[in-house]
Amino acid sequence: MFSVEDCRAFYAQEIRFAAAVATPGIVEAYARVPREKFLGPAPWQVSSPDARALSMTGLRESGYVTVNDPRDLYHNVVVALDRAKDINNGQPSALARWIDALALQPGSRAFHLGCGVGYYTAIIAEVVGPRGSVIGLELQEDLAARAKENLASYANVTIHQGNGASFDPGPCDAILVNCGVTHPQPLWLERLRDRGRLVVPFTMAMNPQIGQGVMTKIVREPSGYSAAMVTPLAIFSAVSLRDPALEPLMLRALSTGGLLKLKSVRRDAHEPSDTCVLHGAEVCLSTAPLSSSAAS
Numbered sequence: 001m002f003s004v005e006d007c008r009a010f011y012a013q014e015i016r017f018a019a020a021v022a023t024p025g026i027v028e029a030y031a032r033v034p035r036e037k038f039l040g041p042a043p044w045q046v047s048s049p050d051a052r053a054l055s056m057t058g059l060r061e062s063g064y065v066t067v068n069d070p071r072d073l074y075h076n077v078v079v080a081l082d083r084a085k086d087i088n089n090g091q092p093s094a095l096a097r098w099i100d101a102l103a104l105q106p107g108s109r110a111f112h113l114g115c116g117v118g119y120y121t122a123i124i125a126e127v128v129g130p131r132g133s134v135i136g137l138e139l140q141e142d143l144a145a146r147a148k149e150n151l152a153s154y155a156n157v158t159i160h161q162g163n164g165a166s167f168d169p170g171p172c173d174a175i176l177v178n179c180g181v182t183h184p185q186p187l188w189l190e191r192l193r194d195r196g197r198l199v200v201p202f203t204m205a206m207n208p209q210i211g212q213g214v215m216t217k218i219v220r221e222p223s224g225y226s227a228a229m230v231t232p233l234a235i236f237s238a239v240s241l242r243d244p245a246l247e248p249l250m251l252r253a254l255s256t257g258g259l260l261k262l263k264s265v266r267r268d269a270h271e272p273s274d275t276c277v278l279h280g281a282e283v284c285l286s287t288a289p290l291s292s293s294a295a296s
Contacts, residue, residue: 004070008034011074011092018076019096023104026096029126035079036070038119038150039089043068045080049091081117081143086209087236090178094233095120099127101199101217101230102174107131111169111191114138114178114238115159118147124176125157132156135169139238165240172196179238180211182246184218184265186282192220201235202259202278202285204250211237213250214259225265226290246280253277253285264290 002010012031021027036044043066051063064080073079078088099120104110106129115121115136125134136151136159138144144161151157160167165185169175172191180203188198198218203211215230253259258277266276266284275288 002071004034004036004074007071007074008032011076014076015092015096018093019100021096021100023100023102023127025104025106025127025129026100026123029123030092030096032126033119033122035073035089035119038117038122038146039073039079039081040117040146042070044073045083046072046075046077047080047088048077049094082140087116087140087143089116089119094231095123097231098176098199098215099124101215102176102197104128104132104174108173109171110134110174110176111172112136112176112178113164113167113169114236115147116143116178118150118157118159120178121147121157121159122151122154125151125154128156130156133158135160135172137162137164137167137169139163139240163240164238175199177201177241178235179241180213180235181238181241182243182250183278183280183283183285185241186267189218189220189225189265189267189283192218194220194222196220199230201233202250202253203233203235203237204247204254205237205242206234209236210234213254214262216259216262218265221290224290225267227262227265227285229260229262243280246278249278258287259285261287263287 009031012027016027045064047063076093081087104127108128112121115138121136134157148159175198177200180201201215203213212234219226264286266286272279275286278285
């Protein structure tokens with residue numbers, strides 16, 4: 001019989017290959033951090049990505065299976081946190097790919113918006129190490145309280161409860177946004193240090209709670225902000241971080257494939273053109289390469 005530690009080590013290696021992880025420290029973090037500590041007492045409700053997708057389309061009644069053994073948590077499955085609100089702990093391989101896109105290094109300062117109960121915040125904290133720091137933000141009061149308790153042993157982590165639309169994380173090397181938005185908040189772009197990375201999901205609403213779209217990596221370059229797709233995804237929507245006026249543009253950006261071809265985020269004043277995938281008042285998602293866009 002395998003121990004929980006054996007299962008966790010095997011799980012970490014499975015995530016390594018499922019997510020094609022390249023950043024040093026991520027696989028080791030998955031092998032160290034006890035997922036069951038963050039999810040509360042058994043029983044737990046787990047689901048595969050395929051089962052969740054079928055459930056959301058109405059082709060299956062429930063995408064969850066109840067388990068009691070912590071070893072069952074060490075698979076590439078999501079774990080329900082709030083079934084009524086359709087909030088879960090997230091798919092480990094998806095989060096690993098997004099964290100990998102942050103290109104974290106020991107000593108980095110990272111911001112995790114939508115940190116939930118803190119499991120993936122702990123993964124980030126392990127990667128940046130004691131010389132680094134992580135700021136976590138969670139809108140749901142109960143989840144934020146659980147994250148604070150779960151991460152109390154991490155001296156390099158600070159958890160806040162609040163709205164991502166108004167929270168200022170300070171200067172950051174990396175920002176992970178863990179909820180669906182229509183556009184990058186200007187403050188996030190401004191708080192990125194030189195070569196800082198923002199990994200953020202641009203989504204259109206599938207229903208009042210869940211959106212579908214593209215996880216995108218934005219990098220603050222010397223001449224502006226470059227952009228590139230990381231993965232497609234479906235994720236919980238952040239109402240306060242969505243602009244209703246941009247929702248139709250997001251639908252068009254996804255249906256035409258423009259959102260898959262982003263190359264830059266422009267902040268300069270300019271008229272809409274064929275390269276503008278989503279043209280907003282303060283930011284524009286563009287297919288124009290950074291060298292030919294007037295971003296700043």
